[in-house]
Amino acid sequence: MIHVGINGYGTIGKRVAAAVDAQPDMTVVGVSKRSLDHEAAAAVDRGFDLYVPDTAADDSGGSCDISLTGSTTALIAESDIIVDATPAGVGADNAEQYAQTDTAVVFQGGEASTVAPTSFCARANYAETVGQAATRVVSCNTTGLARLISPLDEQFGVASVDCTLIRRGGDPTQSNRGPINDIVPDPVTVPSHHAADLQTVLPSIDVMTKGVTVPATLMHVHSLTVCLASAPSVDAVHDCLREERRIELVMSAYGQDTCADLRESAYDQDRHRGDVWENCVWSESIAVDGRSLSLLQAIHQQADVIPENIDAIRALAAADDAETSRQITNDALGVGLTGSLA
């Protein structure tokens, strides 16, 4: 059993904890959270031991009667692997504390790539992280791109990628974010940071990315043009993507017209929190003109990196190879079992 601690219990941390809990070869040591609020209470109700930062007693206000197990320092010491799911930038602040222990660390994509010796996407570069002391799971958007490009590159050869990212403004609970009724170049400079981030896991691919942020909270959408080394048929592209359990071919003709439809589908399947772990590629959007492939895909920003975090834990623990780890993760969570185009 791999003993896993989760430091940070927000959007990503709570999902990683549940996903670790679902694995046959992992156990949750506990979760650490600064604010002793309704989310902390839910963690304890769920059976997770709750730890707090050493400095948190002053911050929590003490108004909640929530049972605490110990300090974050203790959680780190008791864990083989820590998943740092603290807010972007805080992970880098925590890095020194982790480095003084024998506990390996999974950082999130909000950190700079320099936070760890490798950046990680299970489909792109699992082996690089095997046996390392730390890695960084790339962001939701980069994960979505790497998962798509890797099989295309293997099967057809990818010369270059041009992607416009239509980014959600914030997650549903981030009521302090915008925009309202606007379309915002984000960043206004080209290429956006996503291009360099993708190259941390797929260094040989020529990438252009541009980003705009819009008033939506459910998913990101990617508009892609991929220049291939060969000229496959549309059917061959379908077949290639259908092999990938973390890619779902969705269809407008099947009522999957929008991001909201995709999330509704996940709720209808009783998925926890309506999570969509898979890239959702619209089948009707797949177009091939010679060596140029175009398509549209949606990415659930809260969920797609969760299976990657699980695989990153196994890679750090040197427990399995990439394919085995992905299969265990997929089976345990139910990834790619919707069969919407079966």
Next chain:
Amino acid sequence: MIHVGINGYGTIGKRVAAAVDAQPDMTVVGVSKRSLDHEAAAAVDRGFDLYVPDTAADDSGGSCDISLTGSTTALIAESDIIVDATPAGVGADNAEQYAQTDTAVVFQGGEASTVAPTSFCARANYAETVGQAATRVVSCNTTGLARLISPLDEQFGVASVDCTLIRRGGDPTQSNRGPINDIVPDPVTVPSHHAADLQTVLPSIDVMTKGVTVPATLMHVHSLTVCLASAPSVDAVHDCLREERRIELVMSAYGQDTCADLRESAYDQDRHRGDVWENCVWSESIAVDGRSLSLLQAIHQQADVIPENIDAIRALAAADDAETSRQITNDALGVGLTGSLA
């Protein structure tokens, strides 16, 4: 003087009427409107003679006390040129009636390209429409693309264009439209119809377009990659675009971060209805990698085709050449005089 009638007094019609009224060589015969509502009253208050369709007496309800001048049939007969600004598809229904008169017609981009012998963008193909009996001003998005691609093609050669259109869901008064909190592939098929539409005015350009619709009402945004025949510097691209009065180079560094900022700028300049006639190209987004040019631009869907409608009137009347017409139109409206990067 060119005597111009405007059939349809909605988003486009009301703006065309005001723009015709501002031209030194045109006069507004009158405007035709089916619903005798607050917009019709405003037209009369503004001094435009109001005509109604022959069938409108039954539809209007008769509750408004608005002074009528005559029927749409009379308006057509009294005009040298009719601008058909009726809802998409109605223009095609009206085409037969126009064809039975000597009055030339400007249709809008909501109609199929077969509605008229030419499609029109003043910067791309003015001469093709000179002396014709009808033309169709291409849609707001196509106009925005054609205006940008034409000078780039002249100066650097354009081999191909790849554009993702982030489309506004509706105009501010279209409260029956969506989406709310969603990102919608629109259309889900690739390429979107914009590619074929652009080729109606620039037939030699290889075009890929993909569209998504988002919860915003202010402007469209285009994310473009243009493959050029040469490899210009970023400065050369700036210089090329700065020559175009219907392209405005806007800057995040100047506080022009979002579509809302661009519209606010137009209001601050006392532009009627806050209209932005120009393509707004974000200066910071212009990037060149070899022969590949990338940039982001915003298009005010209610306004950018207005100068084109005016030039289309002159082309049908064979009154001026393209450059002269554009200059008269620009001067009369104040296009390209903001000098935000002067």
